[in-house]
Amino acid sequence: MSTLPHHPTPPPRAGHLVVCGDDALAQRLSYELAHVYGEHVTVLLPSVHRNHGPQIDDLARGGGLSVSVVEAAEPTDDALRSAGVSGASALALVYRDDRANIHAALRARRINPRIRLVVRLYNRKLGRHLQELLDRAVAARVGDGSAGEVTTTVLSDADTAAPALVAAAIAGAGKVVQADGLLLRAAERPADERDPAPYLYTLALASDEPGGSPELLPDDAAAAAGRATRGRTVLETISLEESPATPVNRPRLPPGLPVATLFPRRLRYAILGLIALLFVFAGLTWWVTGDPPLRAAYRSILDVFGMGEPALGEGTGRQIVQVLSGLAGLALLPVLFAVVLESLGTFRTATTQRPPPRAIADHVVLLGLGKIGTRVLDRLCDLGVRVVCVERDPQALGITTAHARRVPVVIGDVTREGVLEAAHIGTSRALLALTSDDAINLEAALYAREVDPELRVVLRLFDDDFARTVYGTLRESYPNALTRSRSVSSLSAPAFAGAVMGRQILGAISVEREVLLFAAIEVAGRPELQGRTVAESFRAGMWRVLALDVADPADRRADLGTDAAPQRDLVWELHPGYLLRSTDRVVLAATRQGLAELLRGDRGGMPTG
Known part of the structure; x- marks a missing residue:
């Protein structure tokens, strides 16, 4: 073309x-x-x-x-x-x-x-x-x-959207952004609840109406006034070195083998039968030959496995016992080998595709193991959440990840009867419908609602307007249930747009249906920041300065969100009277509109070729 x-x-x-x-x-x-x-x-x-x-x-x-x-x-x-x-x-x-x-x-x-x-x-x-x-x-x-x-x-849009999807599915799981060896965690607090831990700022106040938009970055007076009647999202900092809540890399394989699978009941019975037979013939050999018990046992083992010398010149009783031992061995050993081979086949099947345990409960049902589903599965496993996956394509991208993570997988079309039941949707804590088909995700959500009207449901929907409509309708139909509809493109686009504009976007956190961006920007050339105190620079609903990079400008790291060892270049809980200078770099939380206003017309100041 x-x-x-x-x-x-x-x-x-x-x-x-x-x-x-x-x-x-x-x-x-x-x-x-x-x-x-x-x-x-x-x-x-x-x-x-x-x-x-x-x-x-x-x-x-x-x-x-x-x-x-x-x-x-x-x-x-x-x-x-x-x-x-x-x-x-x-x-x-x-x-x-x-x-x-x-x-x-x-x-x-x-x-x-x-x-x-x-x-x-x-x-x-x-x-x-x-x-x-x-x-x-x-x-x-x-x-x-x-x-x-x-x-x-x-x-990666999958990496950018996965934290928000996981957080929406798990009650109490904090949404995190990494900065300078710390985790910035956005934790939800119900109305008038006593805070279990200190926090830096109130990021958002929940909407007064179901399906409404939250109030982002409220000032301190509004946050204090709304605390008694409205839920809120607060910002905490957690050390990567000290916090037990930090996700860790769990071993890909379990510490022990599944003994019940490797040694099924029929194999155990065959081994026990062989051992009993050896004891019987060892006793008979000791009785007819008068040999010491250990020698009699050794000779009987050789006879059963056909490795002993013929009992020529020995007594009739010994010869009869040897013949019976050989016949028993000929009859039993093929059965034993057949059971062993069957057990190995069962073990291979079980290690590649594990069905959900019958008694599983309080788990998350993850529907779809494409790019988004695979990233979400990784995060859920890192958080220690039990997961059951449903995927109709046995060759899907995330099947290998599920096997490596020892996660049960149900292979089948979720639109067919019995597939979600096989995943034990009735005893689960949440459904994450993340296939690439909006209709399938919606159908799965509606069926799950019939099974459990109060089940937490998170839908991946491509069209953001459609996602908003579905969200409102499900909230009205099931007022006691928590429903989230998410468009991956709308969750990812703010981070991509911020990177295109040339600023370092540390991450994005979703609050209800809105998105807060965390960015590290230079103060120079920004009249909204330069020459103002931290308190004066704050604009409710737009942006708030969170931290100051105290590293020398020549030695500043390009990426504060790196996974490398923490440098502790950031100072948190700045004094409200600190005056922002042109040489400063700050980390701030901003709405999309707020960050756009700060960066409008600024694309790094680079000459073009």
Whole structure:
């Protein structure tokens, strides 16, 4: 297909943003950048008639957004140049195929060495290698000392959305973001409950009405006033070194083998029969030969297994016992070998596909083991939550992970009767419906509601408007049950948009249907922060400064959210009167609109090639 810009949208201009992809994340990301941040966005997609192409084309043709669309079957050099990559300040590669994103990233870096890249990759290990490779390429090609301003960020929508999905399914599980060796945990507190532990700030107050939006980042007076009547979400800090609540890497295999599976009842009976037979013939041999007991037992074992010398020249009784021992061995050993082989086959089946235990309860039923489901399964296992998976494709991506984690898997179509029963949905604590089909997820949720009207249900729905409608309807139909409907694209898009804008996004935490972003930004050039005290810089519903990076500007780490050893460069619980200087870097919590206002017009200040 030839590259063809669509009109009447404006053509690409220097300093604009480019998004490559045509799925829900590409659509949501384009909307975030154009609507929330007010940037001009060029979307490169295979076709405006497939996937989410029509919706992206609608963004370009109406709504007053500065969005243009370029069609190209593949992100070739010519296609990227037609989308304006040579003059763009940032490029987001969000194709569903990791390979296509990698190839496009390499091409884009060659066309414009100074462009900021945000690459969507599911493979986290490959993503780290790619990030290092592209950053080294920049250092080699950019010789004016500005290579440090050019960034490559590798993100996974599955990793970004998984914490919110897990937190929605587990009552009391904190939603966490890592920063400088600490975990920032957003913990939910019911109305008028005594706080079990100190916390830093109140992040949100629950809505007064079912299905309403929470009040994000309230001021201290509003938080105190709403504490008695409204639930709230508070921010805690937890040390990675000291906290027992920190997820740990659990062993992939259990410490012991399943003895009951490796030695089933028939095998145990056969072994016991063989041992009893050996005792009988050992006693007979000792009785007829007069040998010491140990020697008699040894000779009888050899006779049963056909390894003894013929009893020529010995007494008649000894010869009769030897013949009987040989006949018993000939009859019993084939049966024993058959039972052993059957047991090994059963063991192999059990280790590759474990059915749920009959008495399992208080577990989470996870429906769908694709990319999102696999990441959610990993997090649930790290938290020590019992899980039963349901997947209709025995070759699905997450089947291997489930086997390695020793998680029971029910293979079957959830729309058929008996599949959810096999997963013991009636005794579970929550249902996570994460397949790629909205209809299947909704059908599973409705069936689970019939089994248990108060069951906690979390739905993955692609369309955010549809998710909002389903959420409201289920809340009205089942007022005593907790229902969450989540669009993965809406959960992931804020983090991707923040990375495209050039700031370090430490993570995102969902609060009801809203999202709070945690970012590390420079104070310089931001009148909303620079020259103001911490108290003066706070804007309710928009942003709040949480911590100060006290490291020397020349020695600051590029990534505060790294998994490396903590450096303790951040100072928390800042004095309200501390004056923010131009050389400071702060960590703040912000709504999407608040972060967009702080970063509006700022894309790192890099010259374009």
